[in-house]
Amino acid sequence: MFRSALVILPAVLLMAGCGAEQTSDDPPTIGFVSQNTSRDFSKEMSEGFRAGAAISGGVRTETTGPDTHDGLKQAALLRDLATRAKGGIGLSAVAPELVAEPMAQVVEQGVPVIAVAGGQVAPGSGVHLLIENDNYELGRVLADAVVERLSADSAGKIVIGSNSPAMPALDLRSLGLRERLAERLPKLQVIGPLDTGRDLGANLNTWRRLADANPDAVALLGAGDVDAINLAAVHAEKSASWLAGAFSLDAKALQGVKDGHLFATVSAEHFLKGAVAGWLLAEHAKGRPLPEGWMVSPGLLVQASNVDEVVRRQATEESRLAAARPKIDELIGSADHVRPLDQAR
Known part of the structure; x- marks a missing residue:
C-alpha cells in the first residue's frame, strides 16, 4: 500500500519542508502546471497527477497549462495557480530557465514546488525535487x-x-x-x-x-x-x-x-511521473516531508512483443492507474531511485 511504502523510506533520503496547515473544513489545494493541454504526453501527466492525489485523498486538485508550448504563459499560470494551490504545485517546464524565477518566487511564498519532467531543474529555482526519467x-x-x-x-x-x-x-x-x-x-x-x-x-x-x-x-x-x-x-x-x-x-x-x-x-511513462507528484504533494499537504533529489522514473520500450498489452493498459485512466500503482509504490518506497539533483540527465 502507498502509505506503508513511504513509511519504510530509508533515513538516508534527504527530506525537506513541512506540512501545509489545514482544517477539517477546508482541505488544501494542490496543483499541476503542464507543458500544454493539447498533446497526449502532457494530458497523461495531468491525469496521473489527479489520480495520485486521489489515492492519498484529503486534498483538492487543480490542473492547468498553456494550449501549446509557451514558457512565458506557463510562468504566468504558475503565479496564478500559487494564489490557490497553497498545498503545493507540480510543474513540467517547457523551458526550465524561463520558469526558474517564478518558481523561486512561489517557493519564497511558502508554496512547495516539485519539478516533473522537463529534463532538469534550472539553477535559482529554489526547487529541490525532480521527478524525471534518465x-x-x-x-x-x-x-x-x-x-x-x-x-x-x-x-x-x-x-x-x-x-x-x-x-x-x-x-x-x-x-x-x-x-x-x-x-x-x-x-x-x-x-x-x-x-x-x-x-x-x-x-x-x-x-x-x-x-x-x-x-x-x-x-x-x-x-x-x-x-x-x-x-x-x-x-x-x-x-x-x-x-x-x-x-x-x-x-x-x-x-x-x-x-x-x-x-x-x-x-517516458508520463502518467506515472504525474501520479507520483500528486501523491507526494497530497501527503506533504497533510504533514509528510518531501524528499529531495532526482527521483528517477523508469521508461518503457514498446515493440511488437508488448504493444497489445500497452494498448490495453492505455485504454482508460483506471487501467493506466492499475498498471502504475506497483511502480509508484516502488519509487516512493526506496531511496535507490533517488540521486543527487545535479546528476539529472
Missing part, C-alpha cells in the same frame, strides 16, 4: 533496439530528428542515441539531431523531406512525440524499408508499432 539512458535504450535489427557491419546513415531542440529532455535522448549508435555501429554515419518542428503538419513535411534526401538511410529516429506520429505516417506512405522509431505513447504511435511502421517507441 533521458540519456532512454536514448541508449532506443539505440540498442536499433542495433538488434542491424548487423554490426551495416553501412549507410541514421538520421536523428527532434521536434523540440534545446529542450533538455529531448536533447539528452538525442545524445544518448548518438553516442550509443556510434559505439555499437561505428561504420554508420549518424546525422543530427535535426530540428523537425513542433507543429504537426510542418513536422510531417520535414520527415518526408529527410526521407527523400537520405535514400541510403537505414533508420530515421525521432526524439519526441510528434516525431513518432509522423515517422509512422511517412514510413507507411513510402512503404519504406528503413527503421522508424521515436518516443511516444500516443494512440497513433502505438498503432504504428502494431502496423509495423514503427519498429519501436519508447514511453
Whole structure:
C-alpha cells in the first residue's frame, strides 16, 4: 500500500519542508502546471497527477497549462495557480530557465514546488525535487533496439530528428542515441539531431523531406512525440524499408508499432511521473516531508512483443492507474531511485 511504502523510506533520503496547515473544513489545494493541454504526453501527466492525489485523498486538485508550448504563459499560470494551490504545485517546464524565477518566487511564498519532467531543474529555482526519467539512458535504450535489427557491419546513415531542440529532455535522448549508435555501429554515419518542428503538419513535411534526401538511410529516429506520429505516417506512405522509431505513447504511435511502421517507441511513462507528484504533494499537504533529489522514473520500450498489452493498459485512466500503482509504490518506497539533483540527465 502507498502509505506503508513511504513509511519504510530509508533515513538516508534527504527530506525537506513541512506540512501545509489545514482544517477539517477546508482541505488544501494542490496543483499541476503542464507543458500544454493539447498533446497526449502532457494530458497523461495531468491525469496521473489527479489520480495520485486521489489515492492519498484529503486534498483538492487543480490542473492547468498553456494550449501549446509557451514558457512565458506557463510562468504566468504558475503565479496564478500559487494564489490557490497553497498545498503545493507540480510543474513540467517547457523551458526550465524561463520558469526558474517564478518558481523561486512561489517557493519564497511558502508554496512547495516539485519539478516533473522537463529534463532538469534550472539553477535559482529554489526547487529541490525532480521527478524525471534518465533521458540519456532512454536514448541508449532506443539505440540498442536499433542495433538488434542491424548487423554490426551495416553501412549507410541514421538520421536523428527532434521536434523540440534545446529542450533538455529531448536533447539528452538525442545524445544518448548518438553516442550509443556510434559505439555499437561505428561504420554508420549518424546525422543530427535535426530540428523537425513542433507543429504537426510542418513536422510531417520535414520527415518526408529527410526521407527523400537520405535514400541510403537505414533508420530515421525521432526524439519526441510528434516525431513518432509522423515517422509512422511517412514510413507507411513510402512503404519504406528503413527503421522508424521515436518516443511516444500516443494512440497513433502505438498503432504504428502494431502496423509495423514503427519498429519501436519508447514511453517516458508520463502518467506515472504525474501520479507520483500528486501523491507526494497530497501527503506533504497533510504533514509528510518531501524528499529531495532526482527521483528517477523508469521508461518503457514498446515493440511488437508488448504493444497489445500497452494498448490495453492505455485504454482508460483506471487501467493506466492499475498498471502504475506497483511502480509508484516502488519509487516512493526506496531511496535507490533517488540521486543527487545535479546528476539529472
